[in-house]
Amino acid sequence: MRDYFYTLADTAMKLIADTEFATLNFSGEQSDFVRLNNNRVRQAGNVRQMTVHLDLIDGRKHAAISAELCGDQTLDTQRLKDMINTTRKQRQVLPDDPFLNFATEKNDSDYDSQNTLPDTDDSLNVIFKEAAGLDLVGIWANGQLYRGFANSAGQRNWYHNANFNFDWSVYHSSDKAVKMGYAGFDWDSSLLASKMSSVREALAIMGKQPVSLTPGKYRVYLAPAALYEFLSMVIWQGFSLEDVKTAQTPLLQMVTDGRKVDSSIQLTDNRVDGFASAFSAEGFILPDSVKLIDSGCYHSSLASARSAKEYGEPVNADYEYPSSLDLAAGDIDVENILKTLDTGIFISNLWYCNFSDHEACRITGMTRYACFWVEKGKIVAPINVMRFDETFYNLLGKNLFGLTSQREVILDPDSYHQRSTSSARLPGLLANDFQLTL
Template sequence: MQDYFYSLADAITLSLQGDEVYTCTFHGEDSDFVRLNRSAIRQPGSVQQRSLSLDLIAGRRHAPGTITLSGDFEWDCDRLNALVDELRDKLPYLPEDPYLLYATEVQNSESLGANHLPAAEDAVAALIDAGEGHDLVGIYASGGTYAGFANSLGQRNWFSSYSFNADWSFYHEKDKAVKTAYAGLTWDSAAFDRKVEAALSHLDLLRQSPLTIEPGAYRVYLSPKALYDILGMLSWGGFGLKDHRTKRTTLLKMVEADTHLHPSVTLRENTAEGTAPNFQDAGFVKPDCVTLIESGRFRNCLVSPRSAEEYGVPTNGAAGGESPESIDMAAGTLANDDIVKQLDTGIYISNVWYLNYSDRSACRLTGMTRFAAFWVENGEIRAPLNVMRFDESVYRMLGDQLIDLTAERELILDAGSYFHRSTDSGRVPGALVEGFTFTL
């Protein structure tokens, strides 16, 4: 596949005229998908797809286009030549782009992931066995994802990764279910069994009559998945240079008012240990790591090439959205075995739902508890909770109200599959927070 992409790139180079330049990116996957319901296979399938996106450049004018590749070299070359002709015809009618920036210094790279995936039938069999006697519903996805970059200047980059993601729930009734996931690069049966055991223990608790408590401020434990989703919202406009320079960032107070988070909070874009490509669509190679927040203080923005050109600063290889793709949050000191004991009396939150900003400038989020949320009293889980809505500032939950982060972190792979399997990931601890505000 890598050689095939490079051969196509060489063919595109031969089709150029005059001072034309091109950049192109390749995306591909070989994925198995299996949907389960009532602990049985309902929809198995496999997806093999490859696409090539091309940007034809002449001066400061450029025209993009994308085709799906067939795997037949001659046919794909004919279609690419036709695409180049179409884009060339458009160029004279397009305005010059003042913020166009692409890599002109050749930086070749190759990152070949090792394939240690289990056979799909073995992983699915483990899920079915885990769901025996229960209503297990979810999806298993696994396989290779591939990305490439090439330009007419001779730069060639390739990235491949092999991962699996089992994302499922043990359903009880109505809005009560235990949602969990097991994802990674190498299947560990003991780790999977621990996930199942923990989920089933929560399922037993869900069978009790649910409790409704009054709105107010409570001590809470946010699971790694809940915290990952909150960090995902924080990434929506939080770290990009464009948002900072236009003062739309949700972290404006950190930059302009010296507001800070708890000293234990350190966030990084950790590309070296993630599952996303280490280069982006304009050909800039990403550094292994970019520190975003260090010891509670804001440190660096993610800078796309367009923002770099607009504001006259170096790019650090961020994609156009300037959001983390491999978010990494430093661990704390709270042992997993002590979570419920240290929570003492409060709410155990396994998942959050319907997250959104209630006040962007104050970095305040609203959302709902979902699936397995529990009332904890005197260090013991007492009852499942009915759904509640919260409204809380990141400056509080990860600032002066943060008690501790867990010493163990969880690798979370984004289960999204729009257009293709997502390569976003996170390594995130859980968080123990005081005075977390619930409004409904």
């Protein structure tokens, strides 16, 4: 795939005039998707897609266009010629762009994963066997992801990753279920068997008569997946340089008033340990990591090429959203989490978070999947779903009890348009006075 893109790019760049500069981004995917319900196949297939995005620049004028490729060199070269002609013509009627910003230093890079993907059919056989008798529902995704960059100065960057992501839940009855994920690069049937075994143990608890909690403040443990759901809301605009400069960040009180969260909070976009490509759409090589919150204080924003130009800061992100969210561990041993929680709610997953007061970074959402009422360190019963409404400042600030010493790596299973390369590495979080409302 890399050779195909580079050959295409070489051909396209020969069509660029001396006064012009061009950037070409490539995005490709070859993925199997098998959707499951009742531990049987609902929909199964394969998606093969290739997209290029051309930005054609002359001085400070430019125009951009994207199109899908078919994989035939002759046809795709003609498509690129058409794209160049379209943007060249369109550019003539556009004004100068004061915030145009693209890499002018040549920085090549190449990441080519050598993982051997599992065979989808073989993996499904293992899944069906291990989940026999279970009401399993979910998605098996398995395949290759590609990103490429080329510009007319000769810079070339390539990223190829191959992974599988099995995201599933097993239902006991009604809405009572246990959620699981198994994502990675090297398939291990015994690991899946182990995960399925733990699901069966959790299901036994899910079969107990559920507890309906009343609204109020509760001591809670948020497992890493639950914390990820909550933080995903905060980071949506929280660290975007544009949103900071235009007062749209939900963390405006941190930025403007110096409001802090607990001093143990170290939040980073830790790209070097993540799975996203290391170059931006404009050809900038991105830093290994960017500190977002340091010792509880707002530290840095994420600047895309455009924002960096507009606000005079260095480029440190592709999109102004962490691709590899990393929260430093604490000192609570997850093996003793029920004992440390004592009496309260064990929350495995949260769901459908959104702001109820953007200025105060107050977020509402629901509990989902295996959430339990715990008394004196012992699980009593699953809870019926409850709504929470809580501020970021309370949860990671005055009400924070601590973070676990062990962290989980979460590979984002999202597949809108194409499979995500985002990830997170998070501990679990223990907090007091978590506000449930409905």
